[in-house]
Amino acid sequence: MSNxxxxxxxxRSHLKRLEPHEVLALEDVLVVDIRPAHNRLAEGEIENSVVVERIVLEWRLDPAGDWRLPGFTAGTTVVVVCNEGWASSLAARDLQRVGLPNATDLVGGYRGWRAAGLPIREGGSEPVV
Incomplete structure (x- = not known):
């Protein structure tokens, strides 16, 4: 096994990873897309997701931080989305470390969501800075 x-x-041993349909059933949820702009432009985005560049993710989602996004609490389920569900697992682990115990990621990533036929928006949004 590689490093x-x-x-x-x-x-992943610390995450309760979610299947695409499970995310739709959640009420207090924030879906965070960390994919690069070129992927979002080419493939679209999950409807109602917020785009946060991976480089600022912890600062924008630290529930006690000065730079945090509005509209979520430490109890919110934060679902991190990457292309296929690999980088998002590492990002979700890091969000748990900054105080979001319900942070997790999407099994299959954006492509799994899209393959499931769930709501998307075309094009790419500007990331939250």
């Missing part, structure tokens, strides 16, 4: 596989396995 990154070991790190990924450890990260």
């Amino acid at each position: 990154v596989d070991t790190i990924l396995e450890d990260a």
